[in-house]
Amino acid sequence: MEIPEIIRNRRSIRAFSKRELPEEAAEVLVRAACMAPSAGNLQPWEFIAVSNPETKKRLADAAYGQSFVAEAPLVFVVCAVPGRSSWRYGKRGSDLYCIQDTAAAIQNLLLTATANGLGGCWVGAFDEERAARAIGIPEGVRPISIIPIGYPAETPSAPPRRPVSEVLHRERY
Amino acid sequence: MEIPEIIRNRRSIRAFSKRELPEEAAEVLVRAACMAPSAGNLQPWEFIAVSNPETKKRLADAAYGQSFVAEAPLVFVVCAVPGRSSWRYGKRGSDLYCIQDTAAAIQNLLLTATANGLGGCWVGAFDEERAARAIGIPEGVRPISIIPIGYPAETPSAPPRRPVSEVLHRERY
Numbered sequence: 001m002e003i004p005e006i007i008r009n010r011r012s013i014r015a016f017s018k019r020e021l022p023e024e025a026a027e028v029l030v031r032a033a034c035m036a037p038s039a040g041n042l043q044p045w046e047f048i049a050v051s052n053p054e055t056k057k058r059l060a061d062a063a064y065g066q067s068f069v070a071e072a073p074l075v076f077v078v079c080a081v082p083g084r085s086s087w088r089y090g091k092r093g094s095d096l097y098c099i100q101d102t103a104a105a106i107q108n109l110l111l112t113a114t115a116n117g118l119g120g121c122w123v124g125a126f127d128e129e130r131a132a133r134a135i136g137i138p139e140g141v142r143p144i145s146i147i148p149i150g151y152p153a154e155t156p157s158a159p160p161r162r163p164v165s166e167v168l169h170r171e172r173y
Numbered sequence: 174m175e176i177p178e179i180i181r182n183r184r185s186i187r188a189f190s191k192r193e194l195p196e197e198a199a200e201v202l203v204r205a206a207c208m209a210p211s212a213g214n215l216q217p218w219e220f221i222a223v224s225n226p227e228t229k230k231r232l233a234d235a236a237y238g239q240s241f242v243a244e245a246p247l248v249f250v251v252c253a254v255p256g257r258s259s260w261r262y263g264k265r266g267s268d269l270y271c272i273q274d275t276a277a278a279i280q281n282l283l284l285t286a287t288a289n290g291l292g293g294c295w296v297g298a299f300d301e302e303r304a305a306r307a308i309g310i311p312e313g314v315r316p317i318s319i320i321p322i323g324y325p326a327e328t329p330s331a332p333p334r335r336p337v338s339e340v341l342h343r344e345r346y
Contacts, residue, residue, distance in 0.1 A: 001195055001197055001198060001201040001202075001285075001289045002201075002288065002289065003201060003204060003205045003208070003285055003288075004177070004179055004205075004284060004285060006177055006179075007205050007208050007281050007284065010208070010210075012210055022174050024174055025174060027337055027341060028174040028175075028176060030337055031176060031337050032176045032177075032180050034334045034335065034340060035180050035183070035334070036280060037185055037283070039295075039297050039298075041333075043334065043335050043340070045340065046340060046342065046346070047341050047342065048342045048343075048344070048346055049342070049343055049344070050344055051344070052344050055344060055345075079346075089298075092297075092298075095268075096272065096297065096317065097297050099269065099273060099276070100272060100273075100276040100279075100295075100297065100317070100318070101276075102273075103274075103276035103277050104276050104279065104280040104295075106277065107209060107276075107277040107280040107281065110210070111284070112174075112176055112177060115175065115176075116174045116175065122210050122212075122273075122277075124212050124269065124273065125212075125262075125265075135345045135346055136345040136346045137346045138346065141346065144269065145273070159214045160214075161208070161216065162216050164200055164203055164204050164207065167203060167207060167216070167218065167219060167220055168199060168200060168220050168221075168222060169219065169220065169221045170199075170221075170222055171221070171222070171224070171308070172221065172228075172308045172309040173219070173221055173252075173308055173309045173310045173311065173314065
């Protein structure tokens, strides 16, 4: 058994070259994201693709000054829509499935970026209210991640992982 | 730009052949899962690999009688450990990052299964307490997903997706 190259090669990229992205980049990445599984196929996600420099600056500010966010050619704000999961699954839908589904979609997006020579970083530390205001996200739609995307200008090595022998339990915990 | 085949080909598989898995399956799948990004590289996840028939039956019961869970040769119970994220990130760590990180790990696991001719299904609908009791999960470790894995005995087509034009917003929501 083999682990796919894109899973082994994905890194969190925080430095980007000036090289422009293919025109179809946002669409292809979001199409891949949407192939993630979701509870009841409800697809409780929305993607905002930002390339305007002033808006990117506002997003970097919302992310407590993580300036690399503004330096990427393309920045996604990924949103979860709790109401889309809760009408069918209640609180478990809004608090769990909705977050899981959207996270699986983000992982598809990052892996597809890797497969196409791009890189990105999963930014979770930001002020949701400020990010929402920067791009007009309405009530009931929750920005849960900011993902800057571009051609990498760094080649970080893989961070250390907990050993599988510690993480994997057999038959019982 | 291309979408990787494993992302396009992954399906939710709920019917499994009798064929045995390679001995290293659980380890390889968990190794791939652990390559997912996690906030602060905290890796707030644990995996229990179950193949004992009686335990699988108890997990299927905890999943409200979804009998295909017991029919897979290998069943993962994937856990999030909120305390591992919250010591550093507070409530955002335990309620958001911890779930996202573990979900990204699950998506890696499912894609690696696909790449190796296996299939699985992300089961979220189950009683966490009963699942925890079935395999001795302690306090502070939260089972958030049950993932049966095996060789597929069905070839479902891709479920319909919301069109990208609806899901992708440009510059503003």
